[in-house]
Amino acid sequence: MSSSKLFVDLTIAFRNLVQHRRRTLFLGAAIAAVTALLVLLNGLSTGVRETMIDTATTLSTGHVNVGGFYKVTAGQAAPVVTNYKKVLAVVQKTVPEMAFAVHRGRGWAKLVSDTGSLQAGITGIDIRSEPKFSSVLQLESGKLEDLAQPGTILLFDNQAEKLGVKVGDALTISAPTTRGTNNTIDVRIVAIAHSLGLLSTWNCFIPIESLRALYQINQDATGVIQIMLNRKDFDHIPAIAARLRQALDQAGYRIMEPDPRAFWMKFQSVSREDWTGQKLDVTNWEDEISFMTWTLKALEGISYVLIVILVAIIIIGIMNTMWIAIRERTREIGTLRAIGMHRREVLWMFLLESLMLGLLATIVGVLMGAAVAAGLNAAHVPVPTGLQFFLMSPHLHLAVHGSLMVRAIVIITFVTGAAAFYPSLKAARLRPVVAMSHFG
């Protein structure tokens, strides 16, 4: 029946919370709700970020890229890496931890059908060496393997719709070559994939030999070497990029200054520069989709503002509740001080009560948030078409990781304690004489 000091502290804290059940439930529900919202908002931006990385790194960029420009004359820049096998050798030696590397041709061309035309980026790929491609793309019709045959093309449904074509139809691709003249090739549509938002409106895929034929470039030339990393190395991307720059520089290549923009945004400035021949450009995935990561930043910004406001509200709520509790318990505090409780023990007693409420409420909140997130993920909630464009996914995907849950619990519990600190300090400074007062 005997008990330790901590046990009695916990008993006092817990029983006071139970005693003021309505107040505790109200405040606890508010804290839990804010925690759940924090988890959901954070899960949403993490989910979008992950989808974005996943989609972007399959469709249009590696985690780290070695691209570049080749200039026949100072004013004519082509997104070409010549003699890419030698560059690839340097890459493989410099980044041994990579998962794999692919090379792709880059271009911008006009697609013409019987009934329409559109401008799009075209990517030349070797489908047999693209292990992740099929996991991200959802085909509406056709077969991905057929893209191995020369003279074929993969379109997205929005493009096919605009061009009024289906699998089996023919298209003409028209593009300016490095020599300044226009060239055309005819291709057959072998696959149509579901749209993946922003990136898929600007992209279509043809075999790399066809791209070389279109642009009349050499067999040993490509557009970019895309390096894919394992998840554990995602945090080291800037370091890996820096390492690559140094290694390529030492191997005798001319390297462009780091510039966090997509390659197609660099044409203008590169064309204005006064050099000819080959220069390599090392970029990362964020650079290549910088024109669209603002959506992610906006989402994170909105979440941040929302969370700050909500946290401010619970801080006010907690402080208010504490003032009420301390006023009600003035005599008790005075009594405890009179019978020999030190100030810091009174402080601890009140802090403990808030921390206990905070901890319980945040755990409930995190579990609620995670449950709602799991429910939304399982329900495959369709994203409105307008938003799909930015989220790059047809379904809502919230990524609630364990680390996020722990972080939410720690942060909000800490906020609870911090909010309770000043009132608790005031309680600790109450004079023991108040115990004797006949009032209150």
Add this chain to the structure above:
Amino acid sequence: MKAIVSVREAVKNYILGNVVVPALRGVTLDVVEGDFLAIAGPSGSGKTTLLNLIGCVDTPTSGTVEVAGKDTRQLSERELTDLRLHTIGFIFQSFNLVSVLTVFQNIELPLLLQRKLNGPERAQRVAALLERVGLREYGAHRPSELSGGQRQRVAIARALVTRPQLVLADEPTANLDSVTGAHILDLMRELNRTEKTTFIFSTHDQSVMAHANAVVRLADGKLVDRVTPAQAAAETGLPA
């Protein structure tokens, strides 16, 4: 016998806005170990103020208060708290138990604050006191489940659990009926005899004073005299 409390020319002024309220106007008093002393006087005469000074919950505006040989004006807040924790027990007029703790936990609390005894030692001491105040069956009850007299007995047990040299009680029976009050006084008196604990309690009730060794009478912040209970009872003409 040794003085456990020694008050010299103690003055206490309260500041209310810009008015100075003199609560004690120079009180000198010695209390020896083992005493069972009543402080009597009409409302507003300064009984609570004097007990606060002796109980180290307040310090005098001028003059000195020595408790267990220590001048309270020389002590820091922390040292005063330690002095209260280890030397003094308190019994309050409105019992002042911690409502969310059980009777057992309330009595054990000062021991936990002291951190001197281990669990079994504490349990033994609390159980003995519960027995002593006649509440053996009530350890697991909450204070709200007890009568006023039972609550004050819990408060007495809490005040005595650390075996303090001095127990202070500010009108311990004012919230009790006279029969229950008399029982409480009997209990205090008995503990005073067996444990040799010094008791100082305030009251303005003649029948309560009758239990004391001596009665110190206060009026208007001054010590009037120190008499026997019999004298106090006889001189009904005095302010009481």
